[in-house]
Amino acid sequence: MKQIRLHGRGGQGVVTAAELIAIAAFLDGREAQAFPSFGVERTGAPIEAFARISDTPIRTREHVYQPDVIIVQDATLLDAVDIAHGAHKNTLVIINTAKPPAAIKLPVPEKNIFTVDATKIALEIIGKNLMNTVILGAFAKATGLVSLAALKKAVMEKFSDKGPEITDKNLKAIEQAFKL
Amino acid sequence: MPKQILEGSRAVALTIKNIKPAVVSxxxxxxxxHIVEDLAKFKSDGEADYEYVRAESEFAAASIVAGASAAGARVYTATSSQGLLLMAEVVYNIAGLRLPVVMTCANRGVSAPITIWNDHQDAMAVRDAGWIMLFAENHQEAVAQHVLAYKLAEQTHLPAMVxxxxxxxxxxxxPVVIPDEKLVRRFLGETRPAQDNLLDPAAPKTSGAFAAPTHYLEIRQALNDDLEKCLALLPGLAADYAKLFNAPRAAAPAAGDNGLLEYYGPRAAKTVIxxxxxxxxxxxxxxxxxxxxxxxKKNPAAVLKIKCYRPFPRAALLKALGRIRCLAVVEKAVSLGSAGPLALDIMSAWPSQRPLIIxxxxxxxxxxxxxxxxxxNIIKQAPKNNRQVKFIS
Incomplete structure (x- = not known):
């Protein structure tokens, strides 16, 4: 079983990102679970959400304490929250920032840190700072836990009521992040 | 019936849509x-033809479904926490009036202080009201229990809370499989209200009006006896449900699950939680x-999951626990000034001649x-905490 913990701030779509991971993994034919740690999001407040991917049915409901992947949607959280808590030697950390991994101060090996300027990609392609889908492109690339095709399909399903224009822009932004 | 990945609320809403209540409030x-928002959206999108009555409070919502149910309609409502507390008076009336109302309680703690997060204190506040009360482990079980709740409620003329x-x-x-609409119809049939208890403008009558001391006690005893009869009904209905709906084996109930409770783990367990x-x-x-x-390996442990809390499955519980010596009751509620409600129920069911550390x-x-x-840690601590109530922070 792989466990994923997402960190972001209220309003950044942290919970949606966790749900997209679970939907994509399910579309890849795997068992999956996603849930929020805080159900009421206050804009700007630190939020955690969790996802699990497994080849057998998932029963546990505890929060993720030993993450295999940590996703950080907002780099300002690096100074505010113990992002790396419970990380092991193979935990991968994916951070939305313009900085290179060498410039990130976290108690994890530098080779396990991946950075992507998801905000920049979001502003350029989507036209708004909505990078929760974008960073998942980098997640798919860095971890291989979900396929790009399944991730795109998950976005199409989840965003079906947002119309084709917004969906297409999100898909393009995900592809851009996947290329990096 | 394909497996889908859904939010739990959506899974329940889709199931209710397939159950086809006539009135939702x-x-x-x-x-x-999210459950009632989804149901409102199904209605506005023309995917459902129930009457969706917006209420000004939970008290009103419960009263609206009570009235519709008294007139013979299949009904649905849902609430949580303070909403259930506000409904409480109507909740008792619904049971006393023998109305087959089905309600989802999305369990949440109670005020004060305000919490929006989960525990079971809300449900426990109405455990004595005379409702069938089922508890779900996961989405699939919640879905199944909603269909079973209607079957039980309409068969016994008692309300049911999932x-x-x-x-x-x-x-x-x-991942979850939503029960197919046609199969749901086959399983539930049409709702058949109790004719002698039906509100009808053409034949006015009063229901639940007044009972003198000469009759009240017997009427409440009859309610208790009828509620207890569900214990004999539910295992058979759960088996029928499994036969009809579990085409994909992934959705099949676990071995050791009889609809009332599920025993998981080695039979020779020393400690059961x-x-x-x-x-x-x-x-x-x-x-x-x-x-x-x-x-x-030395002292194996097992899990006993209570699925039907009211009526309380005393006999099934004693049978499932066999010769165990230590039971750790782990519960998300407390009867303030006493102990946890589940522990109290189990203690009252346990025969005095069978030694048990609880x-x-x-x-x-x-x-x-x-x-x-x-x-x-609880499994390890339990043998040393006989008859103790411990809050685990």
Missing amino acids: AYPITPQT NMDGFVLTHSYE AVMGSLAGTAKDAVDEYNRGSAG ADFIVGLGGRDVTQEKLI
């Missing part, structure tokens, strides 16, 4: 909201982990995460 409250943990189940995504709701999933993983270790652990109030590590 609710007042939104976190974490029940409890699903707020956020943990209502706001989580996981008794739980309700979504905690059962974490508990199953916890006992597996514990049983792999040296302590578990330890009561209050966990998870107001959404505190209950980890596998905490549960393993």
Whole structure:
């Protein structure tokens, strides 16, 4: 079983990102679970959400304490929250920032840190700072836990009521992040 | 019936849509909201033809479904926490009036202080009202229990409440199979209201009006007796449900599950942890982990999941627990000034000639995460805490 913990701030779509991971993994034919740690999001407040991917049915409901992947949607959280808590030697950390991994101060090996300027990609392609889908492109690339095709399909399903224009822009932004 | 990945609230809403109630009425409250929002959307999108009555409070919502049910309609409502407390008076009336109302309680703690997160204190506040009360471990079980709740309610003319943990189940995504509309119709049939109790403008009558001391006690006793009869009914209905709906084997109920409760783990377990709701999933993983270790190899542990809390399955519980010596009750509620309600129920069911260490652990109030590590510690501590009530922070 792989466990994923997402960190972001209220309003950044942290919970949606966790749900997209679970939907994509399910579309890849795997068992999956996603849930929020805080159900009421206050804009700007630190939020955690969790996802699990497994080849057998998932029963546990505890929060993720030993993450295999940590996703950080907002780099300002690096100074505010113990992002790396419970990380092991193979935990991968994916951070939305313009900085290179060498410039990130976290108690994890530098080779396990991946950075992507998801905000920049979001502003350029989507036209708004909505990078929760974008960073998942980098997640798919860095971890291989979900396929790009399944991730795109998950976005199409989840965003079906947002119309084709917004969906297409999100898909393009995900592809851009996947290329990096 | 394909497997889908859905939010728990959506899974329940789609199931209710397929059950086809004639009247839905609710007042939104976190974490029940997504269920009733989905039901309102199905209606506005023309996918459902129930009457969706917006209520000005939970008291009104419960009264509206009570009235519709008294007139013979299949009805649905849902609430949480303070909403259920506000409904309480009507909740008692619905049972006393023998109305087959079905309600989802998206379980949440109660005020004060305000919490929006999960525990079972809301449901426990109305446990004595005369409702059938089911508790779901996961989305699939919640879905099945809703269909079974209608079957039981309409067969016994008693109300039924399906409890699903707020956020943990209502706001989580996981794979689930939604029961097909045609199969639901085949399973439930048309609702057949009790003719002698039906409100009809053409033949006015009063229902539940007044009982003198010469009759009240017997009427309440009859309610108790009829509620108890569900214990004999539910295992058969759960088996029928499994036969009809479980084409994909993934959705089949676990072995050791009879609809009233589920026993998971080695039969020779020395310590059993008794739980309700979504905690059962974490508990199953916890006992597996514990049983792999040296302590578990010597003194294996198992999980008893109570699925039907009211009526309380005393006989099934005693049978399932066999010769165990130590029971750790792990519950998300407390009867303040006494002990946890589940522990009290089990103690009252336990025969005095069978020795049992029973330890009561209050966990998870107001959404505190209950980890596998905490549960393993509880298994270890239980033998030393006979008849103690411990809050696990």
